[in-house]
Amino acid sequence: MATFRLGVNHGRPVEASLIAMCCVCGLVRARKTVDGEADRWISKRAYEHMYGVRLVGNPFTHTYCSGCHADFMQRMRSSRQALSHLAKRAG
Numbered sequence: 134m135a136t137f138r139l140g141v142n143h144g145r146p147v148e149a150s151l152i153a154m155c156c157v158c159g160l161v162r163a164r165k166t167v168d169g170e171a172d173r174w175i176s177k178r179a180y181e182h183m184y185g186v187r188l189v190g191n192p193f194t195h196t197y198c199s200g201c202h203a204d205f206m207q208r209m210r211s212s213r214q215a216l217s218h219l220a221k222r223a224g
């Protein structure tokens with residue numbers, strides 16, 4: 134088993150052969166048909182169905198889907214706010 138590394142590939146172009154998978158909810162990123170199109174995140178089953186491929190054996194890159202990324206940032210922000218709140222109360 135490969136070990137998962139948590140991290141966001143920000144601004145780094147993902148190889149066309151790599152399939153981006155959300156490390157939180159397991160959704161995979163749909164291929165873009167139009168330049169500038171927003172990312173679409175779909176289930177593995179939907180991906181296989183849509184492109185007629187088997188995901189097993191394909192190289193994956195682990196990232197956050199748009200939903201989990203927003204959720205993650207939200208949590209980071211609120212935990213930071215909570216920390217600064219505590220710091221203020223302590224100080």
Ligand SMILES: [Zn+2]
Nearest residue numbers: 155158198201
């Ligand atoms: Zn996700």
